[in-house]
Amino acid sequence: MKGMVFTEFLEFVGERFGEDMVDDIIEVSALPSGGAYTSVGTYSHGEMVSLCGALAERTQQPVGELVRDFGDRLSDTFARDFPDFFRRAGNLFDFLESIEAHIHIEVLKLYPDAELPSFVVEERSAARMVLLYTSPRKMGHLSEGLILGSARQYNVEVRVALDELDVNEGMSTRFVIELA
Ligand code: HEM
Structure with a gap:
């Protein structure tokens, strides 16, 4: 890490x-x-x-709450140090969709030994997104905080529900993100 x-x-x-x-x-x-x-x-x-x-x-x-709050704060650092990633995506859902397709790919160019999770958009409509996080590092609560913090960068309020799923290899968390 x-x-x-x-x-x-x-x-x-x-x-x-x-x-x-x-x-x-x-x-x-x-x-x-x-x-x-x-x-x-x-x-x-x-x-x-x-x-x-x-x-x-x-x-x-609870460790999950601490890690969530850390993720929330980390998004402020990302917004300061990588403003282009936020600017490039016009809204929260585009931003979240760009983690897998763009942001973490660029991160890997900067840090070739970075260990990154996968984010798959399972559903998306104007007010709701279902995002599946998978990583052997099981940092679903970090993602939760990063989602909440990213919403703040775009000045939108969201409700985020987590569903932790055990899959063989890694561990997945399904997020249902709804604009308030
Ligand atoms: C500007 C935006 C972002 C940047 C620059 C960024 C960068 C990074 C970096 C440098 C790492 C560390 C990799 C390592 O330690 O080897 C990382 C890991 C991670 N990122 Fe991102 N990230 C961004 C956005 C996000 C967002 C919005 C989420 C969640 C919705 C997210 C979820 C994660 C998670 C959960 C990890 C921990 C590793 C794992 O779970 O396997 N990232 N990211």
């Missing part, structure tokens, strides 16, 4: 829970990297799982 995800995650934790919490979760997670992440490095996905687990334990908040 790219270092950028880790550096952003630790910034999110610092902002919300303070720098002591950042130090605590790094210490308690006994990370192979020691927690010294650089945005260009690549680290094991297991380190993210450990950090999120430690944060959930220390804050007594």
Whole structure:
């Protein structure tokens, strides 16, 4: 997993829970990297799982909610650092449809070792989209947050329902996204 995800995650934790919490979760997670992440490095996905687990334990908040809120905040960073992806798609649904066909393809050019999920649009109408996320990394809640945060970039309100499906290889989450 790219270092950028880790550096952003630790910034999110610092902002919300303070720098002591950042130090605590790094210490308690006994990370192979020691927690010294650089945005260009690549680290094991297991380190993210450990950090999120430690944060959930220390804050007594469900890990899914923490990861969702992190995804929501991460969309602000994406909007700042990759504004063209948002500009190119005129609205939220076009943007979400472009993750698979465009955004993550460009991401792979920038970071050839990036490990990316798949997003398949199963249904789409003016006010509703059904999106299937599949990844062995099981980060459906990160996607939920990114969807909510992306909606904010387009100034639209959405309701997002998640359905977690177990499939043999990876894990899938089906999102039903409705414009409010
Ligand atoms: C400007 C928009 C976006 C950019 C630049 C971007 C970039 C990235 C990058 C750099 C990674 C890390 C890959 C790695 O660590 O190896 C990633 C992973 C991921 N992205 Fe995106 N992304 C964007 C939009 C989205 C959106 C809108 C969603 C969800 C709806 C999404 C869902 C994910 C998920 C869930 C992962 C974690 C890896 C996995 O699940 O397998 N991304 N993306």
